[in-house]
Amino acid sequence: MRFVIFPLGRAQAAPSDQLDHELARILQVPSATRSRIGRGQYLTASEHNPIGQLEEALKDILAAEPVHKRLSDAMGKKLSFTRLDILAQKRSGCWSSDPGRSPNSEPCRREPPAFYQRG
Template structure:
């Protein structure tokens, strides 16, 4: 029903814009672009619902469905609101606003609580996560950053219970950093075994590989003089 209402509003706005602006609508690209934005968001919301239906209406997918549809409808209304605020004929704009938003806008952006649910789905391996990532190349090869990030996620998840075990034994809430050094200390103290220490070391390597950035020496970044070919050199003054 909400999508049908947005579609009807888009049809009304398109017809009125053509009737009022005529050929100048083509030159008023921001007006036509906002009409396109509304159409795009309706299409995205429809695609979300279709995929949800095609994949068997999995209950675990609902946070993703709610987020996708809510965001699309919010963005569509935002585009309509911006269009009306900038419509050249203010009398027509006021009349359209009274028809489309008689009591104000209807949709809000996805809530922080819903954002958290979606983030949890994306961060924890599950059937839903695998389904929405189907077709991605996730091999952890040196030149595939997405695959390396996926490997880092799995390594960190494997290290988390070991880290919690060490914290419990020491009675401290230790930061999840420098896991290689923590592994040496815990291994020396008999808290973990060699296999657990290896998991911590691997997780630290993957974590650093994911967050580290390229660094260069100052000399490498300094501007170097450019040697011009002979034919481009200016003749020296006599």
């Protein structure tokens, strides 16, 4: 079947992995190119707009990167970014074991977020 559809072979090769990585970097980092690509899109975060939710998540991740770097530097090793709040709890022990600490201090909270509570 392929010979019937492409008698002379494939006309174009797939893009290289390097090009794929470059495109992914452009789409993940706020830049003028990313803004031009997304111009005219509805990016407001709402319950029924998953693209807006992803845009909001990107902003949250970018805001959390300095906290992750400080925790990694303080512990002297590269830490996983996916459970940053749990790492903060282990590092400072501030959620419920340290009542004297301000709940607004970074990265402290009185209780962990509801989606991390297991019950």
